[in-house]
Amino acid sequence: MRECLYCHQYIDKSMSFACLFNQEKAYLCSECVSKLEKVQGGCRRCGKKTTDEICSDCLYWQSLQDTNKYLVNNTSLYYYNDFAKALIQQLKFLGDCKLLLAFKPDIQAIFKKVKHNNIILVPVPLHEERLAERGFNQSYLLAKLIKLPILDIVIRNDNTKQSKKRKQARIVIDNQYQLKEEVDLTNKTIIIVDDIYTTGATIHKIARLFFNSGVKKIYSFTLFRS
Amino acid sequence: MLKEFTSLATNSIPGVIKHGNKYYCNRCGNSKQKAFYRDSLGVYCRNCLVFGKSATYSTIKREETIISSTNRCCLTKVVHLSDMQKLASQHCVNAYKNNKNSLIYAVCGAGKTEIVYEVILTALNEGKVVGFATPRKDVVLELYPRFKRDFYQVEIVALYGGSQDKGKLGNLYITTTHQLINFYQFFDLIILDEVDAFPYYNNKMLEGFVQKAKKRGAPIIFLTATPTRKLQYLMKRKKLDYFIIPLRFHRYPIPVPRVSLTTSTIQKLNKGECPKKILAWLASKKQCDKQVFVFVPDIKSGLNLEKILKPHFACEFVHAESPDRKQKISDFRSRKYQFIITTTILERGVTVSNVDVCIIGCDAEIFDERAIVQIVGRAGRDKNYPTADVVLFCDYYTREIKRAIRQIKRMNKLAKKMKLLL
Ligand SMILES: [Zn+2]
Numbered sequence: 001m002r003e004c005l006y007c008h009q010y011i012d013k014s015m016s017f018a019c020l021f022n023q024e025k026a027y028l029c030s031e032c033v034s035k036l037e038k039v040q041g042g043c044r045r046c047g048k049k050t051t052d053e054i055c056s057d058c059l060y061w062q063s064l065q066d067t068n069k070y071l072v073n074n075t076s077l078y079y080y081n082d083f084a085k086a087l088i089q090q091l092k093f094l095g096d097c098k099l100l101l102a103f104k105p106d107i108q109a110i111f112k113k114v115k116h117n118n119i120i121l122v123p124v125p126l127h128e129e130r131l132a133e134r135g136f137n138q139s140y141l142l143a144k145l146i147k148l149p150i151l152d153i154v155i156r157n158d159n160t161k162q163s164k165k166r167k168q169a170r171i172v173i174d175n176q177y178q179l180k181e182e183v184d185l186t187n188k189t190i191i192i193v194d195d196i197y198t199t200g201a202t203i204h205k206i207a208r209l210f211f212n213s214g215v216k217k218i219y220s221f222t223l224f225r226s
Numbered sequence: 227m228l229k230e231f232t233s234l235a236t237n238s239i240p241g242v243i244k245h246g247n248k249y250y251c252n253r254c255g256n257s258k259q260k261a262f263y264r265d266s267l268g269v270y271c272r273n274c275l276v277f278g279k280s281a282t283y284s285t286i287k288r289e290e291t292i293i294s295s296t297n298r299c300c301l302t303k304v305v306h307l308s309d310m311q312k313l314a315s316q317h318c319v320n321a322y323k324n325n326k327n328s329l330i331y332a333v334c335g336a337g338k339t340e341i342v343y344e345v346i347l348t349a350l351n352e353g354k355v356v357g358f359a360t361p362r363k364d365v366v367l368e369l370y371p372r373f374k375r376d377f378y379q380v381e382i383v384a385l386y387g388g389s390q391d392k393g394k395l396g397n398l399y400i401t402t403t404h405q406l407i408n409f410y411q412f413f414d415l416i417i418l419d420e421v422d423a424f425p426y427y428n429n430k431m432l433e434g435f436v437q438k439a440k441k442r443g444a445p446i447i448f449l450t451a452t453p454t455r456k457l458q459y460l461m462k463r464k465k466l467d468y469f470i471i472p473l474r475f476h477r478y479p480i481p482v483p484r485v486s487l488t489t490s491t492i493q494k495l496n497k498g499e500c501p502k503k504i505l506a507w508l509a510s511k512k513q514c515d516k517q518v519f520v521f522v523p524d525i526k527s528g529l530n531l532e533k534i535l536k537p538h539f540a541c542e543f544v545h546a547e548s549p550d551r552k553q554k555i556s557d558f559r560s561r562k563y564q565f566i567i568t569t570t571i572l573e574r575g576v577t578v579s580n581v582d583v584c585i586i587g588c589d590a591e592i593f594d595e596r597a598i599v600q601i602v603g604r605a606g607r608d609k610n611y612p613t614a615d616v617v618l619f620c621d622y623y624t625r626e627i628k629r630a631i632r633q634i635k636r637m638n639k640l641a642k643k644m645k646l647l648l
């Protein structure tokens with residue numbers, strides 16, 4: 001008998017949704033599954049729950065010069081509801097990376113429809129101190145669930161080592177993310193992977209890096225859309 | 227003079243270690259391999275995750291104490307034990323000396339705490355460290371001054387969430403079961419109070435805490451008034467050494483509750499009405515000026531009942547979130563008002579003499595066998611007033627009600643058979 005990854009109650013096999021339809025192992029009980037709210041409709045560019053065609057977040061990015069070119073669109077799996085918050089709490093603050101397995105069936109289902117050639121996944125990097133505390137970078141582990149090539153070449157610039165020589169603070173904020181090395185990415189499609197899409201700031205910053213180095217098709221995938 | 231304590235240099239050990247090809251969590255004692263999982267830096271334990279991450283790359287501090295025992299521990303006064311208590315006390319000492327786990331199953335009001343005094347002293351005088359663990363902070367706070375008063379030349383440490391004593395060294399620790407997580411192979415004897423009352427975490431995790439907090443092979447003494455099914459099973463199969471005290475300190479039987487059927491009790495309360503039967507019963511208590519514990523299943527129905535009763539009776543509602551909880555309870559003790567309405571928070575521990583007890587809506591899920599037995603145990607505690615009227619108002623008989631009544635009758639019968647009753 002398998003226990004629900006989140007609430008630890010035994011998963012009733014006959015009741016488990018994932019089991020019936022995907023022939024996949026179920027990691028959450030039916031009660032927990034029912035609390036996850038899948039993204040449907042909403043903003044055409046990012047999936048935010050809205051009645052407008054384009055949400056206010058996306059309108060903001062479009063209003064900035066050039067920014068609207070960086071990202072083609074964002075796909076999120078679920079809305080960031082109270083249950084999602086509880087999951088993120090356990091994942092990030094308690095450091096329970098096993099919880100990510102719960103999303104494996106849905107993630108793989110979504111990527112089944114994607115044409116695989118020339119796609120490269122780029123996980124959003126984590127602060128080094130966070131990494132030591134938490135034991136993992138959730139974006140990297142998420143990307144690993146997708147089973148496409150991963151390129152972990154973005155680094156964060158705001159760790160403590162850097163902060164000592166940080167004199168021109170404003171420039172550093174602008175360069176919060178950097179590419180570790182120059183890689184030839186012509187004709188490649190980049191998918192930036194993160195856990196939550198809040199306003200899109202992080203993802204746009206990283207998208208800009210790739211845009212400036214010549215990548216034309218940049219997408220993002222996040223687990224939750226707040 | 228007090229004993230001297232030497233703290234050896236604190237050494238750190240990893241949170242999770244690998245024995246052969248099996249992982250083991252040094253913090254919670256978990257060895258179930260399914261509960262371990264690998265992240266990017268190592269392997270962590272999911273069993274005790276709520277307390278922060280315990281992993282192969284995390285460390286826990288471990289303190290070792292050496293107690294130079296020069297003085298003999300003793301009690302500050304003679305504690306009078308009933309014959310049954312004496313036997314139970316001897317039973318504990320024997321179990322400790324033989325390194326055997328043992329269960330003391332004593333009805334509410336049998337005086338469980340005094341029973342373990344002897345075994346605590348025996349262990350302390352051998353220079354050993356003893357832990358008295360209980361699930362609730364209230365009990366720690368209540369026992370600490372009592373132990374301080376009764377034990378002479380014993381360094382007592384009280385541990386609970388927010389306690390000032392953290393990191394203090396002693397030879398007798400009164401602690402909440404959760405705080406046991408901070409100990410690693412530390413105790414020579416653990417006394418586990420109210421083993422049935424672990425409301426928050428599953429028992430398995432707790433068992434792990436206890437196992438690793440004590441030294442290997444050190445015995446555990448379980449105390450309970452309402453053993454769980456599992457303990458009952460272990461007793462029946464003679465897999466656990468046990469001692470039953472079927473009667474109270476004052477040697478009168480436990481009041482057997484009577485069931486009174488009412489219709490849609492809780493729904494009525496929520497509509498602002500109260501079944502006539504209940505009102506009539508309470509009115510009769512008012513006439514003979516008897517104080518009453520009124521138990522309700524939840525806060526909502528308690529608030530409603532208070533509203534209904536307030537114009538006619540002197541009553542107060544006390545629940546887990548009432549800010550003036552302590553004051554209200556002490557007012558009830560000093561007979562400042564007549565009826566105390568409460569949720570199950572008062573089911574254990576609070577003792578008031580000469581009270582009647584009723585449960586309203588006893589068919590609610592929260593009133594299981596153990597809760598009902600504990601609540602009935604509030605009645606007739608004082609030897610001057612050993613009888614009491616105990617009524618369970620409910621829409622219908624539940625299995626739990628039947629089991630609870632059966633359990634009480636069984637204990638009374640056992641006491642009678644052993645010719646122990648007065
Ligand atoms: Zn669940």
Ligand SMILES: [Zn+2]
Nearest residue numbers: 043046055058
């Ligand atoms: Zn949008």
Ligand SMILES: [Zn+2]
Nearest residue numbers: 251254271274
């Ligand atoms: Zn653990």
